[in-house]
Amino acid sequence: MLKILIATNNPHKAQELAQILPLSTNAGRPVQYMSLADFPNIPEPREDGQTLQENAIIKARAGLAATGLISIADDTGLLVDALGGAPGVHSGRYAYPDKTDHQANNAKLLDVLAEVPPAKRAARFITIAAMAKPDGEIIIRKGAVEGSIAVDYSGQNGFGYDPLFIVASLGKTMARLSMEEKNKISHRALAFAQMAEIIKNF
Numbered sequence: 001m002l003k004i005l006i007a008t009n010n011p012h013k014a015q016e017l018a019q020i021l022p023l024s025t026n027a028g029r030p031v032q033y034m035s036l037a038d039f040p041n042i043p044e045p046r047e048d049g050q051t052l053q054e055n056a057i058i059k060a061r062a063g064l065a066a067t068g069l070i071s072i073a074d075d076t077g078l079l080v081d082a083l084g085g086a087p088g089v090h091s092g093r094y095a096y097p098d099k100t101d102h103q104a105n106n107a108k109l110l111d112v113l114a115e116v117p118p119a120k121r122a123a124r125f126i127t128i129a130a131m132a133k134p135d136g137e138i139i140i141r142k143g144a145v146e147g148s149i150a151v152d153y154s155g156q157n158g159f160g161y162d163p164l165f166i167v168a169s170l171g172k173t174m175a176r177l178s179m180e181e182k183n184k185i186s187h188r189a190l191a192f193a194q195m196a197e198i199i200k201n202f
Contacts, residue, residue, distance in 0.1 A: 002031045002202060007063030007073040009036045009044060012159040013188075017072075020183055020192045026200045034069070042066045052077050052089055056130035057138055064132040072131045072195060076188060078161050080109075080123040080149060082116045091161070102160050106153070109164060113149055121149040125165060125187040129195050139198060143190030158182060 002025065006014050014035040024030050036042055045062035049055040055075035063071030076092075079085045087094040087109070095104035113121060124146050131139040146168045153163040155175025162174035167185065174182060183189045 002029050002199075003069050004031060004033055004199065005039075005063045005067050005069040005071040006033055006035045007059045007071045010159070011035075011037065013074075016179065016183065016188060017192055019179065020189055021196050022200050025202045027202075029202070031199060034067075036063070039067060047075070047092075049075075050089065052126060052128040053130070053140060055089065056128045056140070057132070060130040060132035060138070064134065068134065070131065070133050072129065072192075074127050074129045074188060074191060076125060076127045076160075078109075078123060078125055078165070080113070080121070082113065082120050082122075106161060106164055109149065109161065110152070118148070118151060121151075123147055123149050123165065125161075127187040127191040129188075129191040131195060131198065139195075141191050141194040141198075143187040143192070143194075145185060145187045145190070 006017050008014055018033055021033060022031060045058050047055045047058060049058055052075040056073050059073035059075070060071045063069070063073060077088045078091045079088055092100045095101050095108045124144055127143045129141045148166045148168065150164050150166050150173055154173045155163050157177060157179070158175045165174050166172060167174060169185065174186065
């Protein structure tokens, strides 16, 4: 059996990825996915990279170093045109520099965009996925989705900025999509669908 670590403590993210990644390789080898929840004594690494790619690599390498398992991780940024690309690499800690608080992040985003009309709220989600292998190889893949920021919350599904991010191609927020719908079009799904092909070919 091939064991792979999804290097996150976020149960929503782990659940999303588990529905995208393959359960076996093309050669028929079963794949088992674990998350940091299975290793409660592993501290989360300091995400001090200057780019999404640097942070994704930091997390993947930390997972590999702590468990010895092939590790996959991602860093995702919400880039809002009216804010010059912010919050970007700071998306997870937009409201507070030392912790992730999704509710506070969303509230801050709505506040800073309060005077920006809907037509000028263009934004995009970008996910950089990284795989760290025991032989030292790092594999990078990218996914992106275009959209805009809503003027208020809409939808109950997903997490993070999903209740505010309107998918351009669908005209509704990520939080109004089922997980199956989201996993067809989301930035994270697009990045990890490419990782899935790599895993299949192991």
